Amino acid sequence: MEKIEALQSRFDTFLHECDFSGKPSELYAPIDYTVRQKGKRLRPMLCLLGCDLFGGSIDNALWPALALEVFHNFTLIHDDIMDQAPLRRGMETVYKKWSPNVAILSGDAMLAMAFQFATRTPNAVGAVNLLGKVAREVCEGQQFDLNFETQSHVTIEAYLEMIRLKTAVLLATSLEMGALVANAGPIDTMALYKFGIAIGMAFQLQDDLLDCYGDVQVFGKVTGGDIAENKKTYLFLKALELASDEDKKQLEQMFSGSVEMELADKIAEVKRIYERLHIQEAVESRMEDYYHEAEACLDAIDVAEERKVAIRHYVARLSGRVR
Amino acid sequence: MEKIEALQSRFDTFLHECDFSGKPSELYAPIDYTVRQKGKRLRPMLCLLGCDLFGGSIDNALWPALALEVFHNFTLIHDDIMDQAPLRRGMETVYKKWSPNVAILSGDAMLAMAFQFATRTPNAVGAVNLLGKVAREVCEGQQFDLNFETQSHVTIEAYLEMIRLKTAVLLATSLEMGALVANAGPIDTMALYKFGIAIGMAFQLQDDLLDCYGDVQVFGKVTGGDIAENKKTYLFLKALELASDEDKKQLEQMFSGSVEMELADKIAEVKRIYERLHIQEAVESRMEDYYHEAEACLDAIDVAEERKVAIRHYVARLSGRVR
Numbered sequence: 001m002e003k004i005e006a007l008q009s010r011f012d013t014f015l016h017e018c019d020f021s022g023k024p025s026e027l028y029a030p031i032d033y034t035v036r037q038k039g040k041r042l043r044p045m046l047c048l049l050g051c052d053l054f055g056g057s058i059d060n061a062l063w064p065a066l067a068l069e070v071f072h073n074f075t076l077i078h079d080d081i082m083d084q085a086p087l088r089r090g091m092e093t094v095y096k097k098w099s100p101n102v103a104i105l106s107g108d109a110m111l112a113m114a115f116q117f118a119t120r121t122p123n124a125v126g127a128v129n130l131l132g133k134v135a136r137e138v139c140e141g142q143q144f145d146l147n148f149e150t151q152s153h154v155t156i157e158a159y160l161e162m163i164r165l166k167t168a169v170l171l172a173t174s175l176e177m178g179a180l181v182a183n184a185g186p187i188d189t190m191a192l193y194k195f196g197i198a199i200g201m202a203f204q205l206q207d208d209l210l211d212c213y214g215d216v217q218v219f220g221k222v223t224g225g226d227i228a229e230n231k232k233t234y235l236f237l238k239a240l241e242l243a244s245d246e247d248k249k250q251l252e253q254m255f256s257g258s259v260e261m262e263l264a265d266k267i268a269e270v271k272r273i274y275e276r277l278h279i280q281e282a283v284e285s286r287m288e289d290y291y292h293e294a295e296a297c298l299d300a301i302d303v304a305e306e307r308k309v310a311i312r313h314y315v316a317r318l319s320g321r322v323r
Numbered sequence: 324m325e326k327i328e329a330l331q332s333r334f335d336t337f338l339h340e341c342d343f344s345g346k347p348s349e350l351y352a353p354i355d356y357t358v359r360q361k362g363k364r365l366r367p368m369l370c371l372l373g374c375d376l377f378g379g380s381i382d383n384a385l386w387p388a389l390a391l392e393v394f395h396n397f398t399l400i401h402d403d404i405m406d407q408a409p410l411r412r413g414m415e416t417v418y419k420k421w422s423p424n425v426a427i428l429s430g431d432a433m434l435a436m437a438f439q440f441a442t443r444t445p446n447a448v449g450a451v452n453l454l455g456k457v458a459r460e461v462c463e464g465q466q467f468d469l470n471f472e473t474q475s476h477v478t479i480e481a482y483l484e485m486i487r488l489k490t491a492v493l494l495a496t497s498l499e500m501g502a503l504v505a506n507a508g509p510i511d512t513m514a515l516y517k518f519g520i521a522i523g524m525a526f527q528l529q530d531d532l533l534d535c536y537g538d539v540q541v542f543g544k545v546t547g548g549d550i551a552e553n554k555k556t557y558l559f560l561k562a563l564e565l566a567s568d569e570d571k572k573q574l575e576q577m578f579s580g581s582v583e584m585e586l587a588d589k590i591a592e593v594k595r596i597y598e599r600l601h602i603q604e605a606v607e608s609r610m611e612d613y614y615h616e617a618e619a620c621l622d623a624i625d626v627a628e629e630r631k632v633a634i635r636h637y638v639a640r641l642s643g644r645v646r
Contacts, residue, residue: 027462027466078427081424105462105466108434109462111435111458112455112459125442125451128441128447140347
């Protein structure tokens with residue numbers, strides 16, 4: 001897809017030319033370090049694609065797209081402190097490489113920066129309000145996620161609401177930001193937002209699956225990490241729902257951390273139960289539902305079919321259904 | 324001053340009627356807890372006074388004033404994590420009462436909120452840009468402050484630049500925000516901003532003095548805290564500048580943490596050196612310089628003298644020169 005490559009290279013060039021240096025260097029070096037790391041630039045791309053969908057000016061979408069990328073990177077820096085994660089994208093996390101205090105402050109500065117960048121577009125007030133709303137939602141999602149660590153019972157509904165807030169709303173808002181820049185109407189904008197929520201939910205379920213079943217070569221990390229950390233993912237919660245009393249008891253024990261067990265044995269045992277309950281198929285079916293919902297939303301948008309090709313193709317590529 | 328009381332009660336009522344609740348409660352309860360604490364509301368008051376100075380609409384200044392207050396409270400929550408401060412305004416700090424993670428996230432949500440509030444005024448883009456700029460400066464100031472803890476040599480110049488960024492720019496920006504709301508001209512706005520910087524510097528030097536010499540009854544905390552924590556305040560740096568080689572050596576040793584000494588003895592000894600060097604007088608003289616500079620800035624503003632009475636009186640009251 002030529003259009004996708006063109007937008008990608010447009011944003012990459014724009015980002016490359018941005019200057020994130022400043023004083024004191026302890027504050028700005030971690031920002032530059034984080035923003036310069038290789039990445040798909042998913043959120044900026046969704047913003048540009050959303051803008052292009054309605055024939056908007058890509059020039060006007062570049063700063064809001066950068067705002068979304070910088071905002072996303074801010075969330076990673078603060079999440080890594082909270083999760084005490086030593087590595088991110090194969091690189092040392094900011095709190096490890098510098099210190100928790102530096103990570104708090106650099107993250108704060110990035111959040112402020114994101115709002116500054118959001119004003120650099122004709123519809124600045126709208127852009128700032130979108131960013132403000134999504135920022136609060138992402139904080140809410142992260143807090144729900146932290147709460148789940150110590151909650152003994154989490155419903156599937158609560159889990160889906162958590163990933164909606166923590167992951168999907170930012171993808172949806174990225175698309176909405178593009179629609180805003182292009183002055184799209186409210187009904188089309190809402191449809192695009194819902195499209196974004198649906199693909200965001202599907203992507204997160206995909207991540208949950210990959211964490212368990214992914215190809216180590218492709219995925220870049222050891223599988224079973226969520227099981228090792230007793231994370232209450234969709235896979236685990238779905239398994240609890242479908243399990244016999246005996247399997248349920250065993251799952252809960254293994255995820256309580258109270259059972260002495262070799263990690264590899266635990267992962268293998270959990271996977272055996274998942275297999276017995278056809279969890280992979282259940283997750284894939286749920287993902288398909290989301291993809292269908294997304295398609296319906298995209299279909300409903302009142303623009304010529306040919307304008308939708310790029311966004312459709314981009315999402316298909318990300319979902320692994322097209323290369 | 325009737326006008327001051329009127330503006331104060333206007334903002335207090337406005338704040339009282341604001342709703343800071345939300346879900347999950349772990350995210351929003353600390354926000355409510357912090358914002359509801361008693362305080363002078365210095366930054367909102369400066370915003371309203373700045374607006375009133377140019378005859379602007381106070382209604383249009385209330386949300387930006389709230390944005391500044393919420394922003395300020397966000398900085399306190401994150402600073403308290405970094406400084407590991409157990410108490411603030413006589414209450415448990417958020418990170419102590421809840422947890423560091425909750426304090427990080429609630430603070431993040433407050434920063435996002437502040438930007439949302441800043442858009443609720445006719446000149447929304449201007450308000451967001453002022454907030455974005457000052458937010459980065461405050462982060463820079465806090466990072467310089469953290470750097471000083473481990474730096475053996477800090478110049479007086481570097482210290483003054485640190486307190487300018489950490490404290491003074493927010494007071495100056497609060498006044499500027501009011502001027503923006505009132506559509507003041509750029510020359511008057513710049514003069515008011517400089518007035519704010521000057522009073523901000525004076526207030527911080529006053530705080531440094533009070534920490535050392537303040538009346539425990541009035542000040543609400545034990546004096547000598549900065550000496551106990553080896554903080555490189557203006558008092559300490561000025562003393563180093565004026566001290567004989569012997570006094571200098573002794574001061575540096577006592578502030579290096581390498582000398583075994585009873586805390587009360589250390590505080591008394593440092594104070595004796597300060598007295599010998601007339602440090603209190605030196606600080607007061609510097610403060611006077613700032614107050615004179617502030618007065619000159621206010622004089623230069625092109626509005627009728629009677630409009631300046633409230634702001635002049637408010638600052639005089641805060642500086643302790645009028646009750």
